[in-house]
Amino acid sequence: MRNFFLFLIIGFFAFAEASCQENYVKENYDKTTYQIPMRDGVKLYTVVYSPKDTSQDYPIMMQRTCYSVRPYEEGKYKRSLGPNPYMMKEGYIFVYQDVRGRWMSEGEFDNMRPHVPGNDPKNKNDIDESSDTYDTIEWLLKNLKNHNGKVGQWGISYPGFYTAAALPEAHPALVASSPQAPIGDFFFDDFHHMGATLQSYLMAYPVFGHQTEEPTTQSWYNDKWNKLRERGGMNDSYTFNMNIGPLSTVTDSIYPDNFFWNDVATHPNYDEFWQKRAIINHLDNVDHAVMTVGGWFDAEDLYGPLNIYKNVEQRNPNNPNNMIVMGPWSHGDWSRERGKQMVNHIHFGDSISDFYQQNIEKPFFDYHLKGKSNPNLPEAYMFDTGKKEWKQFAQWPPRDGKITLGFQENGKLVINPKSTSQAQFSYISDPNKPVPFRSEIKPVTFTPRAYMTDDQRHASFRPDVLTFKTDILDEDLTLSGEILAKLDVILKGINDADFIVKLIDVYPTNMENGEHTPDHISLAGYQQLVRAETFRGRFRNNFAQPEAFKEGQEEEVNFPLQDILHTFKKGHRVMIQIHSTWFPYIDRNPQKYVENIFEAKQEDFTTGTIIIKGSSTVEIGENDGIEQKLPQTKM
Structure with missing residues (x-):
């Protein structure tokens, strides 16, 4: 009351x-x-x-x-x-x-x-x-x-x-x-992230995908949501989007006349349509x-x-x-x-x-x-x-050195490791049981926002999520500038995959709630998302020319997360999570390589094993021009 x-x-x-x-x-x-x-x-x-x-x-x-x-x-x-x-x-x-x-x-x-x-x-x-x-x-x-x-x-x-x-x-x-x-x-922002499509943006398409017949003061797209709403069950975004099935359903029966959806669906790669x-x-x-x-x-x-x-x-x-x-x-x-x-x-x-x-x-x-x-x-x-x-800076990103985060056995995350780990870490990725991107059941929204600082404990307990964390910090650690994930990966049983890397601030277990903390939330042990990015693995060499992985062969998957300025305080931990589904924020990669994921069939969705080698790292700070380490696009 x-x-x-x-x-x-x-x-x-x-x-x-x-x-x-x-x-x-x-x-x-x-x-x-x-x-x-x-x-x-x-x-x-x-x-x-x-x-x-x-x-x-x-x-x-x-x-x-x-x-x-x-x-x-x-x-x-x-x-x-x-x-x-x-x-x-x-x-x-x-x-x-x-x-x-x-x-x-x-x-x-x-x-x-x-x-x-x-x-x-x-x-x-x-x-x-x-x-x-x-x-x-x-x-x-x-x-x-x-x-x-x-x-x-x-x-x-x-x-x-x-x-x-x-x-x-x-x-x-x-x-x-x-x-x-x-x-x-538009291929890296808003409706896409590093080649992956944001399925969580389905509600937004009517606003951008229909022309007006003449100048008007009245909305002309209000009825364009009907076929989406008719599916029901919109109080649970995860279940609602799973029930849609492959994205071809959207093309065939939800937005068949939406020109923007069809632009997205017919241009799955970073071709001239997006580049210009x-x-x-x-x-x-x-x-x-x-x-x-x-x-x-x-x-x-x-x-x-x-x-x-x-x-x-x-x-x-x-x-x-x-x-x-x-x-x-x-x-x-x-x-x-x-x-x-x-x-x-x-x-x-x-x-x-x-x-x-x-x-x-x-x-x-x-x-x-x-x-x-x-x-x-x-x-x-x-x-x-x-x-x-x-804080004020004379230039951005600041030139104050680089910090490397390395992965070791028993889920240990090491700051500036002195040697390369020979360990291997694996998980089974099943696109039919994707990792949810929210810690709470939420309704379908126009575009998602709150997840950007969400608690990641729901993910760290899952077997299809690799979780690494540092020891408790004995002093403040400030991470600033650009972030580059450098993954050495091996795929088994599949020849395509997405990769999500998340940088997380783990609060102390005795952390007290603040004055404005919601009543149903406990900040003790809270795993606050600080930065995350997804990358569609088929674009690891070229965003315009996707290619399947060679099963069982080690390959590099390098991609940037967006910049950061965050101080992990004394008594906190730094955590990295790695997984391959993040639903329904991004669409599901079938993991069986198909030329156009928007045309994938239900039988294409395949379970496989993903191995992340211990030689993988996440680098924050001076990366000598992060754009040079991105997959290059050549038309």
Whole structure:
């Protein structure tokens, strides 16, 4: 009952705050709508909120989105404007635009529309997200009043991609950009992870896989979930997805008319379809200020912010204004201040989003767009998720050495082993009894998030999961930078497999619950997931050209986990888990090699033995260019 009344109180204050902000927008901003023509004649629906105070000029802050610029009704206003309320009250001209083929804009929607390198503003045939942004800015500068000639842009998730996509061939007036939780490459982010498909994203496909017949203010995909919902049993995501069977079921009877699902299903490899949609390959000649933002526990887009920042840095060495911010957030949580910052069961502190908004985001835009005092922000503003505090770095990843984790008998994990272990570790992997990715039974969701800090004890007890842990640490151990898993593997009875590697913080057995720990959770002995990644083994040599394993033959499987900044405290342990199914977060690899897993039959799902040799390691820190150790793709 106490929790019920607390929920009502929180809901009341949240509603009251939203209402106050909406009143603030109405009282201080004028709303105007436009249909802005692009170079090919397509018109994009654009909403402009201009300050009522016209005694001064303002910078333009723009967000382009596929998720609607609602409210569309005349006299209706957004509840808040801009990246955060502090900027709304500071005073900017805020611009929101529906991208091509979405909501009230004309044209055809294209998921991660390919970039056209060197796009000329005079070319009316080749359009991309950068050219649409360019044309929009050009129109705004000519038609809006009371602007100071400077433009900034921001966006979270898909709007973060649109922000990143406008970095190359940018309009000269675009002086500050903040891609936040941006998609960098669709084969490694969001719907895929290192070649594996996220089956847990099935609910998301209707949003992206259907075209509108004409501009509309109403959702056109609401009924596209029906065939998924009709299957029933959605309160248990694991059982629900097992009952679907092979992914061919989705193609045949759930999403037969979903063009995005069919794009994914017919392009199982990293072919030209995916490569040309990777914006990270086009981030050249970026000469304005860029602040990329992400969350260490962002289940949707962790690859994107890290790799967009790194690519801008590497491709534009003379740009002094490229920085990255990574906090203890789930997807987009930096834009919301809830008081306490929780990810699943773990509390990371209070008012962390508010600190970011006031001390990082607002000063960044104020300096570059308004000419306010230089906040002297660091190259990398990063949150240590173990110490639970902010740290600043002059470069990312930091160059502070490498730590190697090695595997030895009896489940022992050794820090910087002096010699290579000759041991071998094996488990039987059965795709018909996959390892669950959650410690609790959870319903089907739009996209999963909470698992990113979940307790891994449910997995460490399974015979198909290899578990290694260090002795109790007698001093703090900080792991920072890039992570590379280097596995030496042998397959028996199968010729394909996935590999999941998880880095885990094991709490002391006498750990006490915190003030915000959920009642049903005990932190004593909690095995908190810190970082994990999955890798589809068929891509070990080339993401574009998969190949079967040779049964009984030792092969190398090297792949990166995403970056980390985490201090394992004195009294804790470091744990590594290795296994080959992780369901239904990723789809099931049949383990019998088939050309296209989306076309696999039930009889293809095969049980086999996987051997991990003791020569395998996990390296954290300086890896002499981790991208050079990734499987190379050659078209």
